[in-house]
Amino acid sequence: MHCYFCQRNIKEINFRDTRALEKFMSALGKIRSRKKTGLCAYHQRRLAQAIKRARFMALMSYTKE
Numbered sequence: 001m002h003c004y005f006c007q008r009n010i011k012e013i014n015f016r017d018t019r020a021l022e023k024f025m026s027a028l029g030k031i032r033s034r035k036k037t038g039l040c041a042y043h044q045r046r047l048a049q050a051i052k053r054a055r056f057m058a059l060m061s062y063t064k065e
């Protein structure tokens with residue numbers, strides 16, 4: 001098994017860690033499929049949540065100022 005997050009013993013993906021998130025996004029900003037990310041089911045799900053949250057926070061910061 002070569003799940004990026006399991007290997008690093010990361011249980012919760014930090015949505016502020018955009019550098020890590022970007023690894024698993026396509027050039028168009030979409031989440032890559034599990035076949036491409038190589039993540040386990042658990043972390044693939046967590047990744048999707050983290051990316052959604054990161055997008056949401058980005059929207060928030062746009063509208064703040």
Ligand SMILES: [Zn+2]
Pocket residue numbers: 003004005006007039040041042043
């Ligand atoms: Zn994993």
